[in-house]
Amino acid sequence: PSPKRFAVYRNNVVVGLTEALQANFPAVCRLVGEEFFRAMARAFIPVCPPKSPILLDYGMGFAEFIAEFEPAAPLPYLPDVARIERAWTEAYHAEEAIPLVPGAFADIPGDQIADLRFAIHPSVRIVRSQFPALTIWRMNVADGEPSPVDIDSCGEDVLVVRPAADVEVRSITPGSATFLSNLASGKTLGEAAESAMSDAENFDLSGNLAALIGAGVFVGFFLLRPMLVRLKIRS
Secondary structure, three states: OHHHHHHHHHHHHHHHHHHHHHHHOHHHHHHHOHHHHHHHHHHHHHHOOOOOOOHHHOOOOHHHHHHHOHHHOOOOOHHHHHHHHHHHHHHHHOOOOOOOOHHHHOOOOHHHHHHEEEEEOOOOEEEEEOOOHHHHHHHOOOOOOOOOOOOOOOOEEEEEEOOOOOOEEEEEOOOHHHHHHHHHOOOOHHHHHHHHHHHOOOOOHHHHHHHHHHOOOEEEEEEOOOOOOOOOOOO
16 A cells, blocks of 8 residues: 555655764764664654755754754763764865965065965864863774763864865864854954954964964965055145
C-alpha cells in the first residue's frame, strides 16, 4: 500500500540525513555516543530539513539545536564543539583566495598603519567558547585521545581558516577574536585594536597581527585617505 511505501521512503531519508550529520559532526557523535547522536539527529531533522540536495553541507543550526536539546544539557560545552565542526565545514567549502604575505605592508607609511582596513579570507570563521571546547574537540577527532578536562578551567577562542588546501583550526589569544571580528566588519586597524584592548587588557597588537598574517587570514587591504580641502579667503 502507498502509506507503507511512503513510510519506507521517509525512513530512508531520515537515515540518510542522520548519516550526513554524523559525518559532519564526528566529535559530537564521539562525545555522546552513536545511539544518543542518532536520537538527537532524529529530533533535529524535522525541525531543520536540508535546504540543498548537497548533504556535505548539512547541519546549519545543529549547534543551536543542541543548546536547546534538554537531554544534552549535562554537556554544556557540546554546542560549542558543534560550532567548531560547523565552522570547519563552512571553511572547507568557502571560496578560494590568495592570502597576503607580510611584505605586502612594507610601503605603508607608519603614521597611516592605524587607518588600514582589511579584506578577510572567505574561509575565516571564529568560535568563542566559555569552555575549553577546542581542547575537547581535538581530543575527539582523528587520532585524538580523550582525557579528563576541567570544563570550568578557562574558555577558548578558536580561529578556523583554509588558506590553502587544508582547513586549519587554531587557538587564538584573548582579544584576538574581538580584534578580527572588528576588522571583518570593516573597522580600521586602530579601531579594532582599541576594541581588543578593551576586551583583553594584555592584548598584543603586533603579535596578533603577525599571527593572523601568518595564518593566511588577510587577502587584501586598503587605505582611505582623507581629502584635504583648502579654502581661499578673500581679504
